[in-house]
Amino acid sequence: MTELRASLSVAARLSLVVSLFTSSILLAVLGLDYLRSVATLDAEIDRSARSMTRASANYLETVLMTVTRSAEALAIALETGRFDDAETRALVRRAIGRSRNVFGGGIYFHAKADQVTNGPRSDHYCHWSGNRVQCMGAAKGVDLWSRDWLRLPAEKGRAVWCEPYFDSDFGRILMVTLSVPFYRHEGEARRLEGVVTADLALDWLTQEVSSLHILETGYGMLLSPNGTFIAHPKEELLFHEDLHSIPEALGVDERSEIAAELMSGAPGVIEGASVFGSAARLYHAQVKPAGWTLVLVVPEDEIDDQVSSLTLTTASVGIAGLILMLLAIVMTARAITRPLCTLVAATREVAIGHFDTQIPDQSRGDEVGLLASAFATMTQELRDYIARLTTTTAAKERIESELRIAHDIQMSILPKLFPPLPDRHEIDLYALIEPAKEVGGDFYDFYAIDDDHFCLVIADVAGKGVPASLFMAVTKTLIKSTAKPGRSPGEILSLVNADLARDNDQSMFITVFCAILDLRSGELIYANAGHNPPIRLCAEGEAERLPSSNQLVLGLMEDVRYRDTEFQLRPGDRLLLYTDGVTEAMNLRDEPFGDQRLESELIQLASENARQISEGIVDSVKAFAGSAPQSDDITIMLLEYQGAEGQAERDSPPA
């Protein structure tokens, strides 16, 4: 994850994070909206279907009530009034003529003779024929009272809507008949006098019900009280079939309780019914006077289609929104990072040393502009700094190079011919300087003053650096020019000191050990100006310091007289001259190499020659110091006095 984050550009990361969050929010909002819309849609369809069902049922009821009122009015008239045959026919004609809703109607007398008043009475039937109402007498030789539409009201004593039927008398007209009985009241008792009928042609009813439409293919139907289809888009079902003979028409085949619910008379909804194999919702309501049931079939598929269409719309809006948002985010992110990218390109140029690269976008007011101007300032600083550094480095390199040359010159003025007197056998000598990193002020020197006298000098200037090395060179030159035959070391140092101490404002000083050896006799005359006293290693392997009076270093006071000391060297004696760089070499524990260690190292190396002893001591000092830095020059000179020619053999004890 970290790698992924690191490898993606800022723009990509910004786009990713922002799109993740915003698309989550967008999807959640759309999802909620979708769910609410689905619920709203469902409620809308439901409400529409309910109101449509109720309105249609109401309309049908209204029509039926009109017919009922006409028939009842006629019945009441007949119960209360006395009419002869012609008046009766006129009543019927007027009643039928009042409403085109009624196809026809009649009066059928149960008691054929009115014993009280008007004598024999006959039945009358009037019906619409075109724009006129035609009336006729009763059919002869037909027992009408055995038919349901007369029998049932007579038996039940109340108005009855009979089952719809095809009327064969007036051609194929779908009919339903309302029959209302009327009575002769005699005190508390009543006697059936006849039945008033009103025929309702059902073609308008079928049209009314088939005009019900909901969604694309939703339709209405009407069921009679015993379940016969009175109105249905499939005309072949009408009057011949009921919901039990064609159970698939309302899903009764799969759920038998549907029939009971539809016939119960209460309005309601049945969900998930299977109508001719398709799932549908059934909205139903009763048409009260006739006991019919109005059913509105709403296919579930279409509800689902509506939902799917809504889903599609929502999803399209969502996806379009998401794409637009992504575009906006990517463009914004690019717009933010584009100046950064140009800044990166400029930075790369600067990084490879092109300090004159123009830094873009400095005038922008935003953070990128601030960064750019900060970077421009930094580039300027860097350019100046590098220019200064180049100058400084060049100067430093020149100084270092000059110091190196100074050091080389310093080393080059030291004698390096060993042994110093190749044609003389009295002495062997070796000397070396292991210089410290910084230019120091150690030196050694040796030369023959005349045929028999040999001068040795070892010295150490206080301090380091160029001043020390100059002071060293001056001292070496002064000593060599002053060391003339007949002068003792004390005289030489006194003269040199006088020169050095004059105008020595810097208080530079130098410790010098200067000795002159008589090659023939082995007599050593020396003067020591504040230097470490040399160590004598005698042939027997014992070491001792040369006796030394503490005399002042050179360079501090003008009028100092340096005293000489005499010492007799014996053949085989070795003399170790050294500077404090040897004894004060420190190890990592800050301990000095020390005088004791130097003496014991010297004794250890007693069997070696001058060169081997010198190098051996330097090696052991280095081994002692380890990785601690060398702070001072290490200078060693080793003289071996071998005695005058033949003397060594003479003096040595007999074997």
Next chain:
Amino acid sequence: MDLRIQQEDKALVLAVAGKLDTLTAPEYESSALGLINEGATKIVLDMAELSYISSAGLRSLVVTAKALKSKEGALLLANVAGSVRDVFEMAGFGAIFATYDSVPAALEAC
């Protein structure tokens, strides 16, 4: 190196501790010269705690003494002992410096 400064009636007492070598001598030198510039004319240098002195250290003593001398003052050394005394004497500095066994003795001599 560690330097402690204490003003006494007759002189300024400088107690120097640790090592006085090539590395630390410049620090001592600038401190001492600073004090002299501020008006000190007599300085007692207490070397009791000094464990090591190199030739560069010795030179810084000479510099201090010269600076005081030019103001008609003096540098007095107290408690020069141990390996410091060995180096000090080997360099012949006993001839150019007055040394005392203790700070009071040095102050007495002022």
